[in-house]
Amino acid sequence: MTESLIATVAVAAPIDKTLSYAIPAELIGRARVGVRLKVPLGRRQAVGYLLAICEGDDAGLKPVAEVLDEAPLFFAEMVPFFTRAAEYYCHPIGEVIRCALPAGLSGRGEGVSILREKVFSATTLSGEPSGTRQQQILALVREQGHVPLSVLRERFDAPHAPLKRLVELAFLTEAEVERVRDPFLATPVSADTPVEPTAEQQEVLSRIETALAAGEFSPLLLHGVTGSGKTEVYLRAIASSLKKGRRALVLVPEIALTPQLVGRFRARFVDGAASIAVLHSGLSDGERYDAWRAIARGDVHIVIGARSAVFAPLPKLGVIVIDEEHEASYKQGEGFRYHARDLALLRGQMEAATVLLGSATPAVTSFHRALGGQTAYLELTGRVQDRPLPEVEMVDMTATPYGEYLSETLAEALRQNLERGEQSLLLLNRRGFAPYILCSDCGTSFRCPNCEITLTYHQQQRHLRCHYCDYTDTPPELCPQCRGGNILPEGVGTERLEIELAELLPGARMARMDRDTTSRKGAHQQLIDQMTRHEIDILVGTQMIAKGHDFPGVTLVGVVNADATLNFPDFRSAERTFSLLTQVAGRAGRGLLPGRVFIQTYSPEHYALVCAASHDYRQFFDQEVIFREELGYPPFGFLVNLVLSGNDGKKVAAAAEALAEGLEQAGAEVDVLGPAPCPLARLRGKTRVQILLKAPARMPLRRLLVRLPQLKKQIPAGVGLAVDVDPVDML
Ligand code: ADP
Ligand code: ZN
Numbered sequence: 001m002t003e004s005l006i007a008t009v010a011v012a013a014p015i016d017k018t019l020s021y022a023i024p025a026e027l028i029g030r031a032r033v034g035v036r037l038k039v040p041l042g043r044r045q046a047v048g049y050l051l052a053i054c055e056g057d058d059a060g061l062k063p064v065a066e067v068l069d070e071a072p073l074f075f076a077e078m079v080p081f082f083t084r085a086a087e088y089y090c091h092p093i094g095e096v097i098r099c100a101l102p103a104g105l106s107g108r109g110e111g112v113s114i115l116r117e118k119v120f121s122a123t124t125l126s127g128e129p130s131g132t133r134q135q136q137i138l139a140l141v142r143e144q145g146h147v148p149l150s151v152l153r154e155r156f157d158a159p160h161a162p163l164k165r166l167v168e169l170a171f172l173t174e175a176e177v178e179r180v181r182d183p184f185l186a187t188p189v190s191a192d193t194p195v196e197p198t199a200e201q202q203e204v205l206s207r208i209e210t211a212l213a214a215g216e217f218s219p220l221l222l223h224g225v226t227g228s229g230k231t232e233v234y235l236r237a238i239a240s241s242l243k244k245g246r247r248a249l250v251l252v253p254e255i256a257l258t259p260q261l262v263g264r265f266r267a268r269f270v271d272g273a274a275s276i277a278v279l280h281s282g283l284s285d286g287e288r289y290d291a292w293r294a295i296a297r298g299d300v301h302i303v304i305g306a307r308s309a310v311f312a313p314l315p316k317l318g319v320i321v322i323d324e325e326h327e328a329s330y331k332q333g334e335g336f337r338y339h340a341r342d343l344a345l346l347r348g349q350m351e352a353a354t355v356l357l358g359s360a361t362p363a364v365t366s367f368h369r370a371l372g373g374q375t376a377y378l379e380l381t382g383r384v385q386d387r388p389l390p391e392v393e394m395v396d397m398t399a400t401p402y403g404e405y406l407s408e409t410l411a412e413a414l415r416q417n418l419e420r421g422e423q424s425l426l427l428l429n430r431r432g433f434a435p436y437i438l439c440s441d442c443g444t445s446f447r448c449p450n451c452e453i454t455l456t457y458h459q460q461q462r463h464l465r466c467h468y469c470d471y472t473d474t475p476p477e478l479c480p481q482c483r484g485g486n487i488l489p490e491g492v493g494t495e496r497l498e499i500e501l502a503e504l505l506p507g508a509r510m511a512r513m514d515r516d517t518t519s520r521k522g523a524h525q526q527l528i529d530q531m532t533r534h535e536i537d538i539l540v541g542t543q544m545i546a547k548g549h550d551f552p553g554v555t556l557v558g559v560v561n562a563d564a565t566l567n568f569p570d571f572r573s574a575e576r577t578f579s580l581l582t583q584v585a586g587r588a589g590r591g592l593l594p595g596r597v598f599i600q601t602y603s604p605e606h607y608a609l610v611c612a613a614s615h616d617y618r619q620f621f622d623q624e625v626i627f628r629e630e631l632g633y634p635p636f637g638f639l640v641n642l643v644l645s646g647n648d649g650k651k652v653a654a655a656a657e658a659l660a661e662g663l664e665q666a667g668a669e670v671d672v673l674g675p676a677p678c679p680l681a682r683l684r685g686k687t688r689v690q691i692l693l694k695a696p697a698r699m700p701l702r703r704l705l706v707r708l709p710q711l712k713k714q715i716p717a718g719v720g721l722a723v724d725v726d727p728v729d730m731l
Helices: 076-088 093-100 132-144 149-155 160-168 199-214 230-243 259-269 285-297 307-311 340-350 364-371 408-419 494-504 523-532 573-585 607-613 617-631 649-666 698-706 708-712
Strands: 004-011 019-022 036-041 044-056 115-122 146-148 172-179 218-224 247-251 276-279 302-305 317-323 354-359 376-380 391-396 423-427 436-439 456-458 463-465 487-490 510-513 538-541 554-559 596-601 638-646 671-683 686-695 720-725
Touching: 004 036, 004 093, 019 036, 044 076, 044 093, 076 093, 076 340, 093 307, 115 132, 115 149, 115 160, 132 146, 132 149, 132 160, 146 149, 160 172, 199 218, 199 230, 199 354, 199 376, 218 230, 218 340, 218 364, 230 247, 230 259, 230 317, 230 354, 247 307, 247 340, 259 276, 259 302, 276 285, 302 307, 307 340, 317 340, 340 354, 364 376, 364 617, 391 408, 391 607, 408 423, 408 554, 408 596, 423 573, 436 456, 494 510, 494 538, 510 523, 554 573, 573 596, 573 607, 573 617, 596 607, 607 617, 638 649, 638 671, 638 698, 649 671, 649 686, 649 708, 686 698, 698 708
Parallel strands: 218 354, 218 376, 247 302, 247 317, 276 302, 317 354, 391 596, 423 538, 423 554, 510 538, 554 596
Antiparallel strands: 004 019, 004 044, 036 044, 115 146, 115 172, 436 487, 456 463, 638 686, 638 720, 671 686
């Protein structure tokens, strides 16, 4: 028997296990943990990720065909993290890693190239060369240690000859390194304004300091009202971790929506020793690949990114910050349905890091863990400089005539605010002109042919659009049912609100922030800049306007329809409404002038609204958990949602019935609810049926899910199954 090297490989395919391959002699050395490989799989070739190398007998093993990367994309210590994540979410390990790696690398390795460049370094040789230009160049390199050729080219005319001479004389050495395409090199860094921490910030920081010093896994919930200075706490916690030689990962819900936050990090750290990489969807494949490689090489100290940055191959992780930890966007909605906050906790545990969850409205589950002592609880109760939280007034819309969506109270408040020269924000969680159009003669409405929802009317583009599948149609002139000509838009979206407000308040400078107005690159930033420069009096927008912005000039916030989120068919609708209202209210009065908030609603007594109005998180939590406990919903129970879908409705229904039956028989301690049609029973032409698994603890669910691969075999072709562990969106 001959000892050979054997590779453990996760193939990027729906295979639940890792596979073993022989490493042929000519690939030894290049086949390192963390690279992509090409391996034979059945009769085809597939991409796989090298997870481990061991010695053993390779008899009967197929050989690795090709090594696709020159350098690893992740390091060995991350393999257990990927493995645990795959197990927890019942997702094939190869698909987990494919999802973790930057886009552009999922395929066969072409597409992204490594750029290299020459770097010159000074040797210890003392003395001076004779030529003046040689002396100038040497002086610069000696001062900076290492200087890339590109920089020398900018500073000196035709530096090649003198450089060549300096290398020959052994004053300099040259080396080739990877060049990073850094989109931030072009944007200037704003000035940092260091502040003296408040007493509360100081208290919180000293507890974080203790956690960092211990160097153990330490989850902390930082509950701080809007404007209490959480970001300042993050910045200092990270500075402290860096001083201890450990790096930082910062997760934000949607990076495109938080350029101000990224700006503050850059302002604080870029001048110093720390290097920052920002991972976001606006990067090209090449840029993202460069950032990823720089992180994996250990050249980066702070990574800021959205959800998927939780997989960034940052070595020596000391602290993970999850800003706005309650945000639903941390959960991936399709494919590998992970929750970045939960994976951050897992990663923190595996790497003995401090994990700081920050929010003004912690997720009910996170606060529950803090109450139970599994997470330490840190609180910032007041805004900095004793700025008051805004006063919130509920406006009962039952008093407003039907069909009108702006109360006299809110309209008057907007008018007054405009006269005072102050800025207002208006939240309406619905884009487009009107959520539907209706024939006022026969009542016919217009639905998406692929999905079970009404088509939204967009006036500017003059079309009807499905907000799920993007199906578009032109609005009919005549009703197809009764041939009547009275087809009218019903209800209100941001587009209509902006237009009608402009008529109501002529002279007001209006703008709108929603997905339609921010799809162009830079458009979102432009709106933020205009707000900051006070070139906009009233900004109308969807929940986008509620996120993290710091507009000191905003003194009035109006919520046009608080019932929209409240009436969602989801057990988290109250939680979401409470946090959205708290977030948007928190945009008011952040500057020198105090703020006011008006919430229009048909249910002014609802506890989610009442508690948001009184800024009372605890009161909300205490009410909310009553019904959660009764129904066994999180945090008192654990859920897994199984969604079956396919073009043939009957086939889907039959497969769901059979699967539910199999699950019933297998799992005595688990409630198997359904099958039942999903709230969105048809989506993109597919019929959707769900089975909800519910249990008071995780273990029974895990035991049941182990059986799933077996049960799945009965599902016929043409029916897909998606497993959603800890589902957030159950539409
Ligand atoms: P949060 O993230 O909790 O909403 P921020 O960190 O954005 O709050 O802080 C709100 C504002 O207060 C920011 O403009 C910030 O610069 C300022 N700030 C934070 N901490 C202090 C402090 N200790 N002293 C003065 N201003 C502060
Ligand atoms: Zn549709």
